[in-house]
Amino acid sequence: MDKTMPKFKGKLVMGANGRTNPLVWLVAIICTVIAVAVVVVGIVVFIGYMAIHPRVPVISVTNAHLDLLRNDYAGLLQTQLTIVVTAKNGNAKAHATFSDITFNISYQGQDIAVLVADPFEVPKNSSKDLSYVVQSSSIPLSPDQMEQVGDSWKKNEIEFDFKGAARTQWRVGPLGSLKFLCHLDCDLKFRPLNGTYIPSRCTSKSH
Secondary structure, three states, X not given: OOOXXXXXXXXXXXXXXXXXXXXXHHHHHHHHHHHHHHHHHHHHHHHHHHHHXXXXXXXXXXXXXXXXXXXXXXXXXXXEEEEEEEXXXXXXXXXXXXXXXXXXXXXXXXXXXXXXXXXXXXXOOEEEEEEEEEEOOOEEXXXXXXXXXXXXXXXXOEEEEEEEEEEEEEEOHHHOEEEEEEEEEEEEEEEOOOOEEEOOOOEOEEO
């Protein structure tokens, strides 16, 4: 037995006089306007990005010196370091703000000092140096750590752990305000015999 689907007469989008319902035209016009607006905004943002070419501000260790390194047979370590951290803003058209700045320096898991700084602003295409003089109290070392210090004297190379973070914020024209968290995690190496810093890449990564 053949079955046929029922046929519906009339069209929902048609008016009584056979013309398209004005409401449908209104919805179509609104959708078109929204689509055009999205495209225009996208073009403006792209042109703004290409024109401004924003760069994420970074923090780096640019210089350091081992001022003092002294250990005794009792297993106590004394040290003093000078560390220069540079906050760089590579944006040519926007100032950058650095805040929540905290660094920690340690040796073989033994904390030496926590370094902080008040919020500050770096002008466009410029940088600012933060100079720290870190002097530790006597740090008790385990026998293994004492042996490592001895090896460092023999090799004329000692390594400290340097970790930290800072928040950066800057305004990029029509793109609005951008915020990033800069993380710094690197090893600072020195020559114990004369305190010279062994340069190595120590620059933040942003998230």
